[in-house]
Amino acid sequence: MDAQRASSGGRPRDAAIDEAIILATRKRLVRDGYARMTIGDIVADAKVTRPTLYRRWKNKFDLVVDALDYGFRKQRDMHAVDLSGLEPREALVEAVRRLDPACYNPDAMVLMGNFAGELPRTPELLEILRTHAVEPRLALVEEVLRQLRDRQVFQAAIDVRTIAMMCFGSYFAAFYAGEPREEIPERVVAVLWPAMARA
Template identity: 75%
Template sequence: MAHDSERNLGGRPRDAAIDEAIILATRERLVRDGYSRMTIGDIAADAGVTRPTLYRRWATKFDLVVDALDYGFRRQRDMYTIDLSDLSPREALTEAVRRLDPAYFNPDAMVLMGNFAGEAIRTPELLDLLRTHAVEPRVSLVEDLLTCLRDRGAVREGIDPHTIAIMCFGSYFAAFYRGEPTKDLAERVVAVLWPAVGKE
């Protein structure tokens, strides 16, 4: 979680519960206040720890945010209980598209991502952070699956996995901004896509 070793400088074991409390407090503040307005003092207070306790784990607010984003994506991956290799090609694509949903683990993910994008001019490294830790791992999942299916001959030879993955990811943002539910969005998206990409 934090990128120090599991023992602090004094040699005592790190308390994972404290780490998680700080991470969760950070994620809540990112949604509520955004990066610029949230403070280390607010995070420490929300987590019920002192500022020195927090700074022993993360040297800067930015370092803490990096781990807060990684935490969310790791927790999302932990929720994957279906092995895509056990599914038919169409079912595997549907499950992969479902995992694109930013709100798969965190219901506030769209607001969080919007806050990061809104900070792009003032703090451009936040947008890079969002791309690296929240966008690319999701898009790559679908892209890699489609590439694998293409190589196996399970989908059409001429498909463009990268563009398809981006389109699928964008569907969640379109639904969010239109106020539409996303519960069955993966099924609906694949129902439209499959006739163009599949061989079944």
């Protein structure tokens, strides 16, 4: 969202209103899921009018896309450390830490589960989830792994995609197993590092 982006009437957008609507949408997605969530609920929660919302988003689906983007951007902006300045193992641990869906939003696992549950009715939601929430996180870890491989820290044959997916999946496994997510980065890297590193 861009606060300077003009509405159809030509006036600058109010970033506070945008954020209020987005946050209301994210809460409703967790509480009600996509199918049960209504524009009426969102405008009531955000304390805005329907025309205010529809000047910004043409429908519920477009609003949800922005709501997912918002969450990923907030999580990305929480991390100020430049990974390129870290020692190789520390860089990977930090990259895995940034995979955590619940880092910014504690309800992220429920939110993502709700999207998966909508698959029979709204299959395009899963693609939106992949594009706006999953792939950006995987890409971060893949890039760190490629850089470390290029620096010959790892074996040339490592499969960066599979490793990134394993790291991401560990957060979901921990969630369902009731394991503490804070320990995942160190635990996962401790297992993977010996298998990937050059002798």
